[in-house]
Amino acid sequence: xxxxxxxxxxxxxxxxxxxxxxxxxxxxxxxxxxxxxxxxxxxxxxxxxxxxxxxxxxxxxxxxxxxxxxxxxxxxxxxxxxxxxxxxxxxxxxxxxxxxxxxxxxxxxxxxxxxxxxxxxxxxxxxxxxxxxxxxxxxxxxxxxxxxxxxxxxxxxxxxxxxxxxxxxxxxxxxxxxxxxxxxxxxxxxxxxxxxxxxxxxxxxxxxxxxxxxxxxxxxxxxxx
Amino acid sequence: xxxxxxxxxxxxxxxxxxxxxxxxxxxxxxxxxxxxxxxxxxxxxxxxxxxxxxxxxxxxxxxxxxxxxxxxxxxxxxxxxxxxxxxxxxxxxxxxxxxxxxxxxxxxxxxxxxxxxxxxxxxxxxxxxxxxxxxxxxxxxxxxxxxxxxxxxxxxxxxxxxxxxxxxxxxxxxxxxxxxxxxxxxxxxxxxxxxxxxxxxxxxxxxxxxxxxxxxxxxxxxxxxxxxxxxxxxxxxxxxxxxxxxxxxxxxxxxxxxxxxxxxxxxxxxxxxxxxxxxxxxxxxxxxxxxxxxxxxxxxxxxxxxxxxxxxxxxxxxxxxxxxxxx
Numbered sequence: 001x002x003x004x005x006x007x008x009x010x011x012x013x014x015x016x017x018x019x020x021x022x023x024x025x026x027x028x029x030x031x032x033x034x035x036x037x038x039x040x041x042x043x044x045x046x047x048x049x050x051x052x053x054x055x056x057x058x059x060x061x062x063x064x065x066x067x068x069x070x071x072x073x074x075x076x077x078x079x080x081x082x083x084x085x086x087x088x089x090x091x092x093x094x095x096x097x098x099x100x101x102x103x104x105x106x107x108x109x110x111x112x113x114x115x116x117x118x119x120x121x122x123x124x125x126x127x128x129x130x131x132x133x134x135x136x137x138x139x140x141x142x143x144x145x146x147x148x149x150x151x152x153x154x155x156x157x158x159x160x161x162x163x164x165x166x167x168x169x170x171x172x173x174x175x176x177x178x179x180x181x182x183x184x185x186x187x188x189x190x191x192x193x194x195x196x197x198x199x200x201x202x203x204x205x206x207x208x209x210x211x212x213x214x215x216x217x218x219x220x221x222x223x224x225x
Numbered sequence: 226x227x228x229x230x231x232x233x234x235x236x237x238x239x240x241x242x243x244x245x246x247x248x249x250x251x252x253x254x255x256x257x258x259x260x261x262x263x264x265x266x267x268x269x270x271x272x273x274x275x276x277x278x279x280x281x282x283x284x285x286x287x288x289x290x291x292x293x294x295x296x297x298x299x300x301x302x303x304x305x306x307x308x309x310x311x312x313x314x315x316x317x318x319x320x321x322x323x324x325x326x327x328x329x330x331x332x333x334x335x336x337x338x339x340x341x342x343x344x345x346x347x348x349x350x351x352x353x354x355x356x357x358x359x360x361x362x363x364x365x366x367x368x369x370x371x372x373x374x375x376x377x378x379x380x381x382x383x384x385x386x387x388x389x390x391x392x393x394x395x396x397x398x399x400x401x402x403x404x405x406x407x408x409x410x411x412x413x414x415x416x417x418x419x420x421x422x423x424x425x426x427x428x429x430x431x432x433x434x435x436x437x438x439x440x441x442x443x444x445x446x447x448x449x450x451x452x453x454x455x456x457x458x459x460x461x462x463x464x465x466x467x468x469x470x471x472x473x474x475x476x477x478x479x480x481x482x483x484x485x486x487x488x489x490x491x492x493x494x495x496x497x498x499x500x501x502x503x504x505x506x507x508x509x510x511x512x513x514x515x516x517x518x519x520x521x522x523x524x525x526x527x528x529x530x531x532x533x534x535x536x537x538x539x540x541x542x543x544x545x546x547x548x549x550x551x552x
Binding site for chain 1: 264266269413414417419420439440459461467468469470489490514
């Protein structure tokens with residue numbers, strides 16, 4: 001005669017469920033620790049030991065897939081080597097004031113008295129008078145260092161990203177001014193309005209951990225050598 | 226009636242909103258469609274055709290690429306330097322020999338005896354006419370960057386763009402002074418060299434002319450380094466020198482005229498001995514926008530040789546045959 005099975009109470013069912021879940025969590029944790037240890041100790045002498053891959057994201061072991069980093073985050077950036085300074089960055093951004101700003105690479109700057117990123121080509125005098133400046137918002141600050149050298153700095157809140165200074169510096173100077181998307185402002189739209197309209201196709205997505213693109217230093221610049 | 230009135234009010238409101246938004250545009254008047262906001266470089270770079278000198282142009286293609294320096298010796302042989310070699314060509318451009326090197330040549334000159342002096346980043350090496358290395362001179366300064374070199378019967382002069390001075394050496398390579406330091410009277414700014422173009426040329430009387438590109442000038446010194454005078458000024462038009470720093474290169478004609486080349490607005494010009502513009506030999510229209518490093522040389526017959534690093538060629542400008550007068 002078979003004994004009548006005792007019906008499982010709801011309490012027992014929940015207790016078993018919790019035990020199972022905890023066991024599963026414990027097993028996952030232990031496996032993870034083991035796999036991390038394997039990958040963290042190149043040269044370990046046991047079957048399947050880590051062979052010394054540089055990081056877990058490139059590990060060939062299928063078991064390591066659980067620990068790979070998620071898809072790398074990307075951001076928009078503009079390649080100065082392709083940029084033609086058309087001026088559209090100033091107007092096409094969804095932000096009221098464009099996220100594209102002029103960036104000054106001071107290590108390439110000639111500290112010229114006559115800076116074409118600052119002055120219009122036909123400037124009547126080399127003073128900071130508004131009529132002499134190429135920047136429509138006077139976003140470049142000029143500071144005397146010693147005769148005949150001047151330092152130039154960008155006042156970013158004033159910069160609208162029109163690129164006129166970049167064009168002047170590139171055409172008549174060392175090219176130390178470049179346009180870049182500033183990531184403290186950029187909202188990283190899926191479909192960047194500037195990228196969509198850029199006539200030079202200078203916009204692309206770049207890894208978020210390397211968010212800025214600078215043109216290679218020109219070989220003729222002694223400062224670059 | 227009321228409907229029309231409201232429609233009118235709506236149109237006016239929309240128009241007013243449009244005007245207000247246009248005024249609030251953070252870019253002010255700076256839009257791509259606004260012609261006042263355009264920065265038209267081509268208009269600035271256009272050559273005044275009235276200033277063009279009538280010249281005949283030839284091209285020579287050396288076997289080397291990545292050309293960096295050019296010089297002509299006493300027998301009008303053409304010598305070009307590149308990243309890893311020096312090539313010697315006949316006056317007509319026929320290959321004679323190539324001297325392999327381990328590092329890029331930045332500048333070249335040839336002595337009256339035919340020895341080739343090659344300036345590298347921080348030192349000078351001397352080769353004989355056959356290309357055999359005779360001497361390797363000690364660097365005057367590890368930070369030096371030699372961009373031009375000239376040799377007289379007693380001294381070698383080398384322009385150093387990193388230290389912004391001209392080094393003077395004996396013919397055996399011993400440093401023998403510096404030329405071009407700042408003074409408190411005539412040359413308060415010294416040499417101003419924003420980029421690696423700092424040229425010099427030896428005059429027939431033994432004095433030297435040195436380009437001072439940051440102040441758009443050519444400075445004249447005795448061989449002992451005493452400042453004599455200068456000429457040159459900034460201007461976007463052809464009379465002066467344009468951009469942040471020009472002339473980038475210079476050479477002296479047998480008659481004392483100056484040949485200069487500029488970057489930014491790429492042009493080769495001829496000035497008389499007093500610095501008055503004679504005319505434009507070659508304007509921007511003949512060159513790519515980014516052409517830089519147009520080294521210059523002049524041979525005994527007055528041919529003007531211009532290094533074209535963008536095409537790895539040498540352009541030779543001569544007077545048209547009809548204009549050559551025999552003395």
